[in-house]
Amino acid sequence: MKLVVISTIAAAAAIAFSAGASVATAAGIRGDYLETRSCDVYTGPCFANAELGLTGRQAIMAWSIDEGDFQGVDLSGLKAIVVVRSADTLGFGVGIKVRNELNKSVILLDNRATAEQLAALEKFARAKAGATAGEVTRIAPLPIEMKLDHVEMVATLKAGDEVNMETRKLKKGDCVCTNEQIYYPPLIEVENSEPAYTVASAFQGRGLGSQWAHSQSRSSFLATFNE
DSSP states (O other): OHHHHHHHHHHHHHHHHHHHHHHHHHTSEEEEEEEEESSOSEEOHHHHHHHTTTSOOEEEEEEEEEEEEETTEEOTTOEEEEEEEOSSOOOTTTTOOOOGGGOEEEEEEETTSOHHHHHHHHHHHHHHHGGGGOEEEEEEEEOEEEEEETTTTEEEEEETTTEEEEEEOOOGGGOSSSOOEEOSOOSSOOEEEEEEEEEEEEEOOSSSSOOEEOOSEEEEEEEEEEO
16 A cells, blocks of 8 residues: 555656646747848858858848747747848858957847737847847837748748748759858757758848848758747
């Protein structure tokens, strides 16, 4: 009988621990991440070296939050975008010195968010972008649509009339020198990142002193985040 009691207590403890772990997991935040740059990220070193300092000074980083909260505020289903303009090629991870203090960025937030969620979403975007964001010159709520297919590597992103982006899977014909590699990793720490072909990408908004379009290149990443 004593063994039964002990087993029952152990089982109850295991259930309690499992429930606690589930709560801890639910308290995190997870979703999809999309990034594009104004240079090839999947390329040969010779091409990248030739373009250093000339291209890759712009980037769009976008998050689609599946579920979770940030600093106690539920952000499930919301989206955020950070658009960056740099004085240098954004080449984190390959030994290039980027003067992040010269970077400028705009933050675009999901206009479906409440006032409390907007404040938390802005903090989330700033925290995730980190030093890459540099000086934030403008923050604006906009209707944001973002969809990712990690199998087909197809992604679409649209934020009002300011941001437009579309990707597809890299194909054999996209290989130019047969020495391609992921030369530039994603600008932030993410999970399950894979390069994709940029069919179209553009920023036509205010706040950065310039607008741009960069298409038909191997310049995007699809990824996930889970914290």
